[in-house]
Structure formats: structure tokens, C-alpha cells
Amino acid sequence: MTDLILAIDQGTTGSTIALMDIDGRLLTSVNHELPQIFPQPGWVEHDPESIWQSVLKGVTAIFSDREYAVSQLAAIGITNQRETAVLWDCQTGEAVHNAIVWQCRRTTDVCEALKSAGHEALIKSKSGLVLDPYFSATKFKWLLDNAPTANALLAEGRLLAGTIDTYLMWRLSNGKVHKTDVSNASRTSLMSLETLDWDAELLDIFGVPRDILPEICPSSGRFAVTAGVPGLPDGLPVSGVAGDQQSALFGQACFEPGDAKCTFGTGSFILMNAGTSPIASDTGLLSTVAWQLEGQDAVYALEGGAFVCGAAVQWLRDQLGIIEQAEDIEALAESVESAGGVEFVPALAGLGAPYWAPEARGVMSGLTRGSGKGEIARATLDAMALQNVDILMAMEADIGQPMTALKVDGGASANNLLMQLQSDYLNRPITRPEVIETTVAGACFLAGLGEGVWASADEISRVWRSDRAFEVRLTDAERAERMTSWQLAVDRTLHTLS
Numbered sequence: 043m044t045d046l047i048l049a050i051d052q053g054t055t056g057s058t059i060a061l062m063d064i065d066g067r068l069l070t071s072v073n074h075e076l077p078q079i080f081p082q083p084g085w086v087e088h089d090p091e092s093i094w095q096s097v098l099k100g101v102t103a104i105f106s107d108r109e110y111a112v113s114q115l116a117a118i119g120i121t122n123q124r125e126t127a128v129l130w131d132c133q134t135g136e137a138v139h140n141a142i143v144w145q146c147r148r149t150t151d152v153c154e155a156l157k158s159a160g161h162e163a164l165i166k167s168k169s170g171l172v173l174d175p176y177f178s179a180t181k182f183k184w185l186l187d188n189a190p191t192a193n194a195l196l197a198e199g200r201l202l203a204g205t206i207d208t209y210l211m212w213r214l215s216n217g218k219v220h221k222t223d224v225s226n227a228s229r230t231s232l233m234s235l236e237t238l239d240w241d242a243e244l245l246d247i248f249g250v251p252r253d254i255l256p257e258i259c260p261s262s263g264r265f266a267v268t269a270g271v272p273g274l275p276d277g278l279p280v281s282g283v284a285g286d287q288q289s290a291l292f293g294q295a296c297f298e299p300g301d302a303k304c305t306f307g308t309g310s311f312i313l314m315n316a317g318t319s320p321i322a323s324d325t326g327l328l329s330t331v332a333w334q335l336e337g338q339d340a341v342y343a344l345e346g347g348a349f350v351c352g353a354a355v356q357w358l359r360d361q362l363g364i365i366e367q368a369e370d371i372e373a374l375a376e377s378v379e380s381a382g383g384v385e386f387v388p389a390l391a392g393l394g395a396p397y398w399a400p401e402a403r404g405v406m407s408g409l410t411r412g413s414g415k416g417e418i419a420r421a422t423l424d425a426m427a428l429q430n431v432d433i434l435m436a437m438e439a440d441i442g443q444p445m446t447a448l449k450v451d452g453g454a455s456a457n458n459l460l461m462q463l464q465s466d467y468l469n470r471p472i473t474r475p476e477v478i479e480t481t482v483a484g485a486c487f488l489a490g491l492g493e494g495v496w497a498s499a500d501e502i503s504r505v506w507r508s509d510r511a512f513e514v515r516l517t518d519a520e521r522a523e524r525m526t527s528w529q530l531a532v533d534r535t536l537h538t539l540s
Contacts, residue, residue: 049121119283119487120283120485130212170228182232196251215267233331238331296315300444314345348393352368372459390404395432447471
């Protein structure tokens with residue numbers, strides 16, 4: 043019986059291969075780390091062949107103990123690090139250069155030049171994205187201009203481009219399929235949110251030929267079938283694809299407008315379902331495609347991220363040495379009733395949405411002789427929750443309706459105190475799922491829908507299960523006082539830039 047979904051979660055630091063059953067249970071997973079390449083300060087690359095080999099190692103490992111068999115697989119779902127760009131030769135399969143990773147800042151000058159030329163407003167209105175090296179378009183252009191063989195291959199019609207999902211599908215299909223899904227395409231700055239197709243004006247602005255780009259498809263439906271993949275049978279369908287954060291939104295069953303999820307990782311990524319029409323943000327957020335199911339309208343999302351979330355806890359551990367392990371922060375923060383007036387704005391890598399102040403630096407204020415490790419730990423957890431409130435309030439303003447509840451995932455979501463603080467400050471219930479690996483869940487759900495394992499999103503809602511809910515305990519007056527103190531601290535941080 044074919045009743046298992048294989049997920050390929052190709053991330054920045056490694057590739058995870060996982061299996062899910064028809065009841066939405068994550069059965070097993072393996073991870074293989076990926077070498078990081080730093081040619082210059084601010085430059086980040088991956089070897090595409092290393093990415094592919096990490097996937098193959100995972101596929102081999104997950105079936106090595108013979109508990110599960112490839113004959114049980116119904117489909118493959120792919121979720122991936124977004125924005126990372128790669129160019130390769132369609133005849134040999136060789137990449138013309140290392141992939142340029144989403145974190146890479148090498149095209150900052152290109153973005154500044156495009157801003158000076160007056161292109162920023164048009165790019166934002168069409169793509170929903172700010173003009174920043176984060177996104178794929180300037181990475182593709184850099185590769186076209188700097189990879190030694192790119193121009194010759196382009197002239198011969200042998201050059202292909204794509205994000206990592208596209209590259210993996212090309213490899214899985216033995217070079218027969220050159221496709222992407224709408225969620226990944228929406229992160230390139232080259233796709234129109236209105237037409238869901240590559241946009242001629244955007245292609246011209248960034249100097250990227252349409253011919254090298256993949257076909258844009260819905261996120262669920264048959265993209266390709268495997269051919270010649272070690273460890274997998276030929277003909278296994280690839281039927282679900284989405285960028286990692288959109289996949290997490292789908293994996294959290296956030297199917298209605300106003301549904302939102304927050305992934306607590308190194309930073310925090312928040313996406314809110316915005317319905318079937320793109321919403322232009324007036325508050326510094328990004329508008330993006332969440333997903334599209336086959337034969338249905340696309341679903342859009344608003345996105346905002348805080349640059350430092352779990353990284354603030356790592357800073358307390360590694361730089362200040364006030365905790366030995368990241369998990370220790372919960373007990374230390376619970377050793378005091380409150381932060382005692384201490385405020386920590388963790389702008390250790392600048393401030394993200396909705397402030398977009400990359401030059402901001404962290405500020406700790408309100409310290410007294412009585413301030414100790416407990417107050418600093420509590421102020422850190424407070425900050426992790428409060429900066430998410432800023433983003434979520436901006437989302438509510440953009441979408442014009444209140445958020446119903448916030449679903450959480452990621453490593454720090456295991457911190458019960460942090461989740462309670464998030465509920466209290468946001469004034470909304472918080473729900474943590476049984477399956478924390480929501481990017482994997484989303485890829486599996488999309489693939490299962492594509493092959494009829496589940497008939498509808500309603501069926502997925504029924505297999506999604508909550509682990510714990512956190513209800514609001516703070517009074518309105520207490521919340522207002524806390525938010526006022528936080529905003530004063532943020533204002534101090536921003537004031538240091540002027």
C-alpha cells in the first residue's frame with residue numbers, strides 16, 4: 043500500500059529527509075549538514091552538487107533500517123531555502139558557479155543603483171518585495187555577469203536558472219523537468235503577484251532572460267516523476283513544492299484569512315494568510331504568494347521577520363555566559379517575577395519588520411543595582427515576544443481584520459514561558475502543534491493533496507493536531523503598560539541612528 047509521503051526539506055545548513063503517514067504523523071527523519079562557503083565577508087555560497095548529494099544521502103539513510111520501504115511511497119514533497127539562486131548547463135548538469143545563498147549581500151551595490159535609477163516603487167508594486175540583495179533577481183544577474191561559462195551557454199541555449207526547488211526537480215527527473223512553484227517564484231522579484239507569471243518589465247530591469255527561467259506551476263499537483271535517482275524507484279511523483287516559510291504556513295493548516303504562524307528560529311518568521319488577493323503593505327511588510335492548489339486561486343500572505351530571536355538566547359550563552367545551554371533560559375527567567383524594568387531590544391543584526399533599520403544596534407536599558415541574570419533573561423524572552431507583537435499588529439492593520447490565533451513552531455516554541463508571554467502580550471491564544479517540523483508537514487500535505495492521499499484542505503485540518511494551547515492571562519492595563527515601556531525602548535534604539 044502506498045500510504046507514505048517522502049519530504050525533502052532542503053535548508054540553509056542541511057537537508058532533512060522525512061516520512062509522514064496518512065494520519066499526518068511524522069514517522070522518522072534524517073538530516074545531513076551542508077558545507078557553508080564564505081568567499082568574502084558578507085558573501086555566502088553553497089555547492090549545488092553538495093546539496094544534491096546531501097539529499098541522496100538522506101534518502102539512502104531513511105530506508106537503511108528497512109522499517110519503511112520505498113514501495114510504500116505515494117509521492118514526494120519538496121520545501122526549500124528560498125531565494126538561493128543557481129545556474130547550470132542543461133546538457134551536463136554542471137552548475138556554472140556555486141549557488142548564491144539568500145543570506146549573501148554581494149549585490150548590495152546593484153540594489154542601490156536600481157534604487158537610484160528610480161525602480162524601487164515599480165518593483166515593490168509588482169512583486170510585493172522590497173529592493174534588497176535578499177531576493178533572487180540580482181543573484182541571477184550576478185551569476186550571468188560573473189560565471190565564466192554563463193554567456194557561452196546562454197548563447198547556445200544550454201543555460202538554466204532556478205531556485206533550489208527547481209534544481210532538485212531537474213535532478214530528480216533526470217533533466218526532464220524545469221519548473222518551480224508560485225511561492226518560490228514570488229521570492230525572486232521577477233514574478234508579478236497579479237499574473238503569477240514572469241513579468242517583462244521586471245525581467246528587463248534586472249536583466250534576466252525569460253528563456254532561462256522555469257515554468258511556474260501551482261504548489262500542489264504533479265510536477266515531475268523520478269528517473270534514475272539512486273535509492274528511489276522511477277516514476278515516483280513529485281507533487282508538492284513550496285518555499286520553507288510558506289510550507290510552514292500550510293503545514294500549520296492556516297487556511298483562512300487572518301490565520302498566522304510564527305517560526306521561532308535564529309530569527310522569527312511570521313506569515314499571515316491574506317486571502318486570494320495580494321495586499322500591498324503600508325507598514326513595511328512583504329506581500330508574497332503563500333501557495334496555490336491545482337485548479338484554485340492562489341492564496342497570498344503578508345510576511346515579516348525579526349532578525350534576532352533565538353540568536354538573542356545564543357548571545358546570552360556564548361557572549362555573556364549567563365546560561366550554559368539555550369534551554370536554561372526558561373528556568374532562569376522564571377526565577378524572577380518580571381524583568382524589573384529592564385528592557386532589551388535585541389537589534390544585534392539590525393531591526394527587521396516593521397522598522398527596517400539594518401544599522402540599528404542592540405540596546406539594554408532600565409538597569410539598576412538590583413538587576414541580575416534573571417531580569418536579563420526575562421527581558422530577553424519579553425523582547426522575543428514583543429517584537430513579534432509589533433509585526434503582527436502591522437499585519438492586522440494591512441489586512442484590515444484581526445488575527446484569530448497564532449500558531450507557533452520552531453525550536454524556541456518548546457519554551458513554555460516564552461509561549462505564555464507571547465499570548466499575554468499579543469492578547470491572542472497561542473497554539474503549538476504536535477508536529478513542530480511544520481516545513482516538512484507542509485511539503486507532505488501539498489504532495490498528498492496532489493496525489494489524492496487527502497482530498498481537500500479540510501481533511502488536512504482534521505489530521506493537524508495541537509500539542510498545547512496558551513491562553514491570555516494578562517489584563518488590558520498590564521499589557522498597555524508593558525507595550526508602552528517596550529515602545530520607548532525601541533524608540534531609544536532608533537534614536538541612536540539619528
